[in-house]
Amino acid sequence: MRMRHIEVFHAVYTCGSVTKASEVLNVSQPSVSKVLSHAEGQLGYRLFDRSGGRMVPTLEAEKLYEHVDHLFDKIGTVRRVAQNLRKIGDDAIRLASTPALGVNLVPEMVASFLTEYPGTYFELETLHFEEIVSALRESRIDIAFAFDPSKQAEIKATPIASGQFVLIKPRHLALPVKKSIKLSQLKNLPFVRLNNRGPLGQLLDSYLDSAEASFNIVAATETYQIAHALVSRGIGVSIVDEITAKSNDSPDVEVIPLNTPLNFDVCAVQSSHTKSSNTTDTFLDHAKLVATQLLEL
Amino acid sequence: MRMRHIEVFHAVYTCGSVTKASEVLNVSQPSVSKVLSHAEGQLGYRLFDRSGGRMVPTLEAEKLYEHVDHLFDKIGTVRRVAQNLRKIGDDAIRLASTPALGVNLVPEMVASFLTEYPGTYFELETLHFEEIVSALRESRIDIAFAFDPSKQAEIKATPIASGQFVLIKPRHLALPVKKSIKLSQLKNLPFVRLNNRGPLGQLLDSYLDSAEASFNIVAATETYQIAHALVSRGIGVSIVDEITAKSNDSPDVEVIPLNTPLNFDVCAVQSSHTKSSNTTDTFLDHAKLVATQLLEL
DNA sequence: ACGTGGAATAACCTGAGGTTATAGGGTGCC
DNA sequence: GGCACCCTATAACCTCAGGTTATTCCACGT
Numbered sequence: 016m017r018m019r020h021i022e023v024f025h026a027v028y029t030c031g032s033v034t035k036a037s038e039v040l041n042v043s044q045p046s047v048s049k050v051l052s053h054a055e056g057q058l059g060y061r062l063f064d065r066s067g068g069r070m071v072p073t074l075e076a077e078k079l080y081e082h083v084d085h086l087f088d089k090i091g092t093v094r095r096v097a098q099n100l101r102k103i104g105d106d107a108i109r110l111a112s113t114p115a116l117g118v119n120l121v122p123e124m125v126a127s128f129l130t131e132y133p134g135t136y137f138e139l140e141t142l143h144f145e146e147i148v149s150a151l152r153e154s155r156i157d158i159a160f161a162f163d164p165s166k167q168a169e170i171k172a173t174p175i176a177s178g179q180f181v182l183i184k185p186r187h188l189a190l191p192v193k194k195s196i197k198l199s200q201l202k203n204l205p206f207v208r209l210n211n212r213g214p215l216g217q218l219l220d221s222y223l224d225s226a227e228a229s230f231n232i233v234a235a236t237e238t239y240q241i242a243h244a245l246v247s248r249g250i251g252v253s254i255v256d257e258i259t260a261k262s263n264d265s266p267d268v269e270v271i272p273l274n275t276p277l278n279f280d281v282c283a284v285q286s287s288h289t290k291s292s293n294t295t296d297t298f299l300d301h302a303k304l305v306a307t308q309l310l311e312l
Numbered sequence: 313m314r315m316r317h318i319e320v321f322h323a324v325y326t327c328g329s330v331t332k333a334s335e336v337l338n339v340s341q342p343s344v345s346k347v348l349s350h351a352e353g354q355l356g357y358r359l360f361d362r363s364g365g366r367m368v369p370t371l372e373a374e375k376l377y378e379h380v381d382h383l384f385d386k387i388g389t390v391r392r393v394a395q396n397l398r399k400i401g402d403d404a405i406r407l408a409s410t411p412a413l414g415v416n417l418v419p420e421m422v423a424s425f426l427t428e429y430p431g432t433y434f435e436l437e438t439l440h441f442e443e444i445v446s447a448l449r450e451s452r453i454d455i456a457f458a459f460d461p462s463k464q465a466e467i468k469a470t471p472i473a474s475g476q477f478v479l480i481k482p483r484h485l486a487l488p489v490k491k492s493i494k495l496s497q498l499k500n501l502p503f504v505r506l507n508n509r510g511p512l513g514q515l516l517d518s519y520l521d522s523a524e525a526s527f528n529i530v531a532a533t534e535t536y537q538i539a540h541a542l543v544s545r546g547i548g549v550s551i552v553d554e555i556t557a558k559s560n561d562s563p564d565v566e567v568i569p570l571n572t573p574l575n576f577d578v579c580a581v582q583s584s585h586t587k588s589s590n591t592t593d594t595f596l597d598h599a600k601l602v603a604t605q606l607l608e609l
Numbered sequence: 610a611c612g613t614g615g616a617a618t619a620a621c622c623t624g625a626g627g628t629t630a631t632a633g634g635g636t637g638c639c
Numbered sequence: 640g641g642c643a644c645c646c647t648a649t650a651a652c653c654t655c656a657g658g659t660t661a662t663t664c665c666a667c668g669t
Contacts, residue, residue, distance in 0.1 A: 046627055
């Protein structure tokens with residue numbers, strides 16, 4: 016079975032007809048017809064029953080298709096990786112981060128780095144954590160920043176700074192607090208909950224669950240910034256990472272530390288088998304500096 | 313990146329040289345050389361550094377290779393499946409089983425079936441359980457027989473008979489037993505342990521572990537028949553499935569039931585998405601009959 | 610200097626897979 | 640039935656990716 020046979024089989028199977036397959040493959044109908052029958056001849060069995068001009072997959076075709084389908088995923092991956100490996104330039108760094116870090120911390124890093132070392136080209140994007148992992152695997156990005164990434168074989172995470180979760184509340188809402196607040200004091204307040212699937216979300220979840228306080232949840236969201244936005248509109252209070260809390264500092268939102276601090280790390284995440292280059296190393300050193308400064312405030 | 317590019321890259325990477333790769337691929341050296349440079353040209357980066365006439369993979373090549381390697385596994389699978397799907401004939405059944413069942417039960421089934429329905433062609437082989445699963449997945453076999461297969465999405469197992477584990481001991485070894493034996497009575501006897509990784513092995517393991525008796529293990533093996541052979545040579549006692557115990561009935565080995573019976577099922581295992589054919593169905597019915605008879609003795 | 614083993618280049622060849630044109634079998638509609 | 644429409648298959652021809660042989664070039668060990 017030649018590679019082209021497999022491609023054609025795949026196309027005909029998914030399209031359900033030789034004609035449509037030929038369109039998808041950008042070749043003529045007879046070409047597909049011929050290659051397909053050649054494949055069948057070589058295999059020694061039919062892949063499709065021609066019943067009344069229609070192509071009906073045989074049992075064999077159905078079984079084969081499962082494997083062929085997986086194969087095509089893999090081919091796609093290889094092609095994408097091969098593309099992504101094309102260096103954009105030696106002084107180029109492709110960054111990604113979770114949304115929470117993408118609006119403030121990462122831009123800050125880049126801006127600060129560029130003033131000191133001009134000429135570097137950056138690409139920035141925000142991805143969810145799972146997407147970050149596959150983007151790293153496919154070499155679509157060089158470095159990512161995320162909160163406490165879960166341990167995985169294919170990535171290596173280096174903590175560059177640590178911060179803590181804080182309470183954010185609408186300024187007009189009066190709370191009987193001095194410097195910090197206990198979870199139990201939130202019992203009857205309207206609360207905006209984070210349903211974040213990422214590693215940080217899980218950390219927060221277990222923290223809140225352990226608090227035994229039953230919250231009066233009025234809204235739930237997946238991203239820290241939306242939580243912040245809801246709070247700033249007076250909907251209720253919420254608990255978010257301090258970077259989000261500080262970076263969107265609107266006059267309507269007040270930040271209060273938690274009584275029992277809940278810490279997180281900001282990590283630089285790289286593919287585990289990447290050998291470090293000069294440019295990325297310098298950038299990472301700088302990134303660490305900026306992150307630490309930002310979180311010391 | 314054309315498919316051929318990927319093939320050539322893979323060959324050169326694994327062989328370490330263009331010349332060796334060309335031999336493996338059964339083409340001339342200049343051909344490989346040309347295709348490779350074409351690939352590099354199209355990609356926009358080098359895959360190998362030519363340092364003194366030698367081919368040294370670049371960083372990019374190393375990253376790409378991981379994915380390409382996986383891809384080749386998949387291609388191999390597809391090719392194999394495509395081959396295996398070639399019907400040997402409509403009246404053909406390809407069987408596999410674990411070694412323990414392969415020497416007695418399965419031959420018995422086949423022999424018995426053939427006297428009643430002559431003309432069917434059989435292929436038999438013995439495989440370990442993991443191999444059975446992949447052979448089914450690749451349609452290399454139609455039906456397999458195994459002890460209590462672990463639940464997996466891609467296979468469906470139908471119990472066709474059940475039996476139990478029994479103690480086997482050298483005949484000359486006198487044991488103070490009437491009809492059955494307790495595990496605790498084995499405490500100081502030399503014991504041949506089964507280190508079987510399959511589902512049955514795990515069952516047996518947990519059974520022996522729960523018995524709290526510390527055994528005097530003098531040998532360990534992976535297959536029931538070897539255990540039986542060891543016992544027949546007077547090395548010690550062992551616990552095996554009753555099929556093995558009975559089928560190799562040598563005059564030197566005595567079989568004694570266990571006090572607390574430990575049961576297992578013999579299952580017919582098929583790929584989960586196989587539509588049943590007439591021949592296999594008839595055979596399975598027959599197989600059930602034979603297995604039940606054999607275990608009723 | 611010299612022989613050796615691998616990579617690249619040049620010039621040419623070949624067949625898998627492409628093309629257009631055409632024939633022919635089903636199905637549905639009037 | 641007969642016409643229109645949609646498929647697939649066959650025929651006859653074309654083309655270029657990938658193959659060939661012959662030769663050159665380089666780096667190295669002796």
